[in-house]
Amino acid sequence: MNEIKIGDVTITSIVEREGPWRKPQDMFLNYDEATAAAHLATMDPVSFDAASGKMFITYQTFVVRTPHHVILVDTCTGDDKGYPAPMDFDKSPWVEGFKKAGLKYEDVDYVFCTHLHIDHCGWNTVLRDGRWVPTFPKAKYVFAKKEYLAWEAAEKAGDPRRADARNSPANVFRMNCLPIVEAGQALLVDDDYMLDDLVSLTPTPGHSPHHCCVNIFSRGQRAVVTGDMMHHALQCREPEWSTIFCTDPVQAAASRRGFLESVADTDTIILPIHFPSPTAGHIEADGTRFHYRYRHK
Numbered sequence: 676m677n678e679i680k681i682g683d684v685t686i687t688s689i690v691e692r693e694g695p696w697r698k699p700q701d702m703f704l705n706y707d708e709a710t711a712a713a714h715l716a717t718m719d720p721v722s723f724d725a726a727s728g729k730m731f732i733t734y735q736t737f738v739v740r741t742p743h744h745v746i747l748v749d750t751c752t753g754d755d756k757g758y759p760a761p762m763d764f765d766k767s768p769w770v771e772g773f774k775k776a777g778l779k780y781e782d783v784d785y786v787f788c789t790h791l792h793i794d795h796c797g798w799n800t801v802l803r804d805g806r807w808v809p810t811f812p813k814a815k816y817v818f819a820k821k822e823y824l825a826w827e828a829a830e831k832a833g834d835p836r837r838a839d840a841r842n843s844p845a846n847v848f849r850m851n852c853l854p855i856v857e858a859g860q861a862l863l864v865d866d867d868y869m870l871d872d873l874v875s876l877t878p879t880p881g882h883s884p885h886h887c888c889v890n891i892f893s894r895g896q897r898a899v900v901t902g903d904m905m906h907h908a909l910q911c912r913e914p915e916w917s918t919i920f921c922t923d924p925v926q927a928a929a930s931r932r933g934f935l936e937s938v939a940d941t942d943t944i945i946l947p948i949h950f951p952s953p954t955a956g957h958i959e960a961d962g963t964r965f966h967y968r969y970r971h972k
Contacts, residue, residue, distance in 0.1 A: 682893025
């Protein structure tokens with residue numbers, strides 16, 4: 676992703692993986708082949724790999740540098756987690772990208788997680804002497820309190836179908852989230868939390884129980900990191916197409932449509948975690964649908 680300037684704030688990204696990933700028919704609950712084909716034919720070619728029939732999906736962390744803080748938004752899948760395929764891909768690009776960004780782990784002041792799924796909180800922790808510890812020793816980790824409590828309750832309840840799976844929600848919580856609280860580095864906040872006048876949350880529940888977007892404001896400009904409120908530009912054309920990973924698909928669709936309506940035809944820069952390079956774009960209204968227009972500069 677090209678560097679984005681929002682007033683006095685600079686936003687860049689650290690890519691963990693990119694390229695063709697999933698077929699849309701395997702991803703979206705309300706998928707219709709003819710409808711998807713018509714939309715894909717008019718989309719930016721960065722969105723879809725016709726040869727494999729798969730969508731281009733990127734895993735990335737956004738680095739937000741304000742005049743006061745260095746902030747990471749979402750931390751991909753992380754290393755040493757022991758996840759099975761397809762989440763067992765090489766994680767070294769993230770480490771190299773972090774170094775290329777000129778950062779050391781102790782430089783990070785805040786880590787924001789839009790939600791607590793496997794691919795958004797993985798680098799929260801690293802394995803050290805057999806224990807999961809916070810990767811960023813001086814950072815405060817911002818979790819929506821209700822999101823954290825929902826996954827804490829799920830961890831305690833257990834899931835007999837997947838109790839031993841390394842990538843089960845319970846294990847993800849135990850590896851990536853609980854150690855942060857135990858280390859005293861967590862900030863459990865309301866869904867509309869404001870760090871300062873530059874960075875705040877907007878609730879967009881549905882994909883996860885209390886998913887939030889992260890707003891960046893500066894000098895009259897705005898960017899929004901949308902997490903998994905949408906995974907692909909197809910969901911702008913068909914906002915009701917929630918994914919197989921959504922906790923509440925109906926609520927996810929309502930949150931997505933409400934958000935898209937609120938930013939359509941504005942200068943708001945959209946930063947979806949999973950959209951491929953150049954990632955950043957704008958929303959354009961088209962009747963009851965929307966277009967995602969990438970910023971190719």
